[in-house]
Amino acid sequence: MEELYSGKAKTLYRIEPGKLLMRFRDDVTAFDGKRKEVAGGKGVLSAKTSAKLFELLEEAGIPTHYICYRGGPDMIVKEAKVIPIEVIVRNYAYGSLLKRMPLLKPLQKFTRPIIELHFKSDELHDPLILPQDVIEAGLLTEDELREVERLALEVNNVLRNFFESKGYRLIDFKIEVGRVDGKLVVVDELSGDTMRILDSEGRHLDKEVFRKGGSVQELLEAYKRLAEIVGEPRRV
Numbered sequence: 001m002e003e004l005y006s007g008k009a010k011t012l013y014r015i016e017p018g019k020l021l022m023r024f025r026d027d028v029t030a031f032d033g034k035r036k037e038v039a040g041g042k043g044v045l046s047a048k049t050s051a052k053l054f055e056l057l058e059e060a061g062i063p064t065h066y067i068c069y070r071g072g073p074d075m076i077v078k079e080a081k082v083i084p085i086e087v088i089v090r091n092y093a094y095g096s097l098l099k100r101m102p103l104l105k106p107l108q109k110f111t112r113p114i115i116e117l118h119f120k121s122d123e124l125h126d127p128l129i130l131p132q133d134v135i136e137a138g139l140l141t142e143d144e145l146r147e148v149e150r151l152a153l154e155v156n157n158v159l160r161n162f163f164e165s166k167g168y169r170l171i172d173f174k175i176e177v178g179r180v181d182g183k184l185v186v187v188d189e190l191s192g193d194t195m196r197i198l199d200s201e202g203r204h205l206d207k208e209v210f211r212k213g214g215s216v217q218e219l220l221e222a223y224k225r226l227a228e229i230v231g232e233p234r235r236v
């Protein structure tokens with residue numbers, strides 16, 4: 001298989017034209033890669049979680065790059081032209097938002113979700129950008145930007161309702177978008193690496209465990225719980 005790209009926790013291979021294998025590795029990083037460890041089994045847990053959450057989005061009619069779960073740490077996806085922005089949706093105040101806006105109280109619930117756009121750049125640490133920056137840089141048209149915001153809110157509705165129905169809070173998450181045959185779709189992953197989920201006792205089921213200095217074992221326990229709550233993806 002042709003290796004296309006290797007990121008902090010995933011490697012992408014091209015299986016055939018237009019079709020990619022996304023392999024979730026066991027690597028876990030935090031603080032721009034300054035803390036890096038190997039968590040044996042994380043890849044499989046994140047692949048399962050991501051596959052199942054993409055299935056929920058597809059069932060709700062949200063276009064995504066997801067094709068199927070291949071077992072183990074592997075998900076099969078459509079090849080997309082990825083737009084170099086990160087779209088963060090926040091339901092509660094947490095993380096970098098609290099640093100930027102200290103008047104907010106930690107875990108304060110927002111009257112409506114906050115959408116943020118960030119430019120994907122390790123060098124610049126994914127800076128917050130304005131909607132107009134995206135348009136003027138030619139990354140999206142005005143209509144496409146509205147579509148991206150609509151997609152982000154739809155993803156939020158599906159995921160938030162799903163976790164709330166099981167007694168958990170979806171604090172925030174990040175999605176990426178790309179074009180497949182010119183159409184905007186949700187790409188990348190949906191896992192403990194890209195969202196924050198709290199249980200009723202305020203415990204994290206996501207990478208915050210590791211960011212706060214928890215061990216690899218504690219991270220794996222959180223990801224196991226998350227995978228169990230989310231449930232098994234379909235197998236092909």
Ligand code: C5P
Nearest residue numbers: 094095096097172173174193194195196
């Ligand atoms: O750190 P911050 O509060 O901005 O993160 C908001 C959400 O976006 C979190 O769920 C985090 O896991 C996710 N995120 C991500 N990739 C990044 C930055 C944030 O998945 N590069």
